[in-house]
Amino acid sequence: NAGVTQTPKFQVLKTGQSMTLQCAQDMNHNSMYWYRQDPGMGLRLIYYSASEGTTDKGEVPNGYNVSRLNKREFSLRLESAAPSQTSVYFCASTILQGWANTGELFFGEGSRLTVL
């Protein structure tokens, strides 16, 4: 049972390049999330998908797009990378119980992105 799997684990980009971070979970969770973590800070929510077919903005969505491909997969795309997007990105998943009661959150191992 792999849990939450993210790829790639490391990536270096030049300013203006694009890339997609992939995330997949095998726990049959309905909700998935993308967070970024910057030095000395907690995690900040970029986008989330409460269920298959829906996506919503979090605290810091600018410069990112997401796709909930199916129940298992949730991808994060940087269309034109900027140095301010240098960060560690975490994907997470959970069971959302009812309209609003986030269940126990499980994280992937993180993807370290550097934009030069």
Next chain:
Amino acid sequence: GIQVEQSPPDLILQEGANSTLRCNFSDSVNNLQWFHQNPWGQLINLFYIPSGTKQNGRLSATTVATERYSLLYISSSQTTDSGVYFCAVEERSSGSARQLTFGSGTQLTVLP
């Protein structure tokens, strides 16, 4: 949005010592979770605790939702407890539900 404050920001302990980490939040919450981020960056869920008290081995947590705080207790600390401890809450208001807001964390270092 909801504010989540954790204290202390840094804590250094000798192996075997006990510690208490605190999480204060500014509004009503649906739930609260504690996480440990180990030195390799991996995030592990420790407790799902919207209210009451839970224990798991040397760790226990208490949330007093009416007073808007939660405490994480670590007893007989070990070097493997080192890392950052995060508190995260789901705000009850309709505009911010279904997402967790994280505090800035407590950096714990346990010395051998």
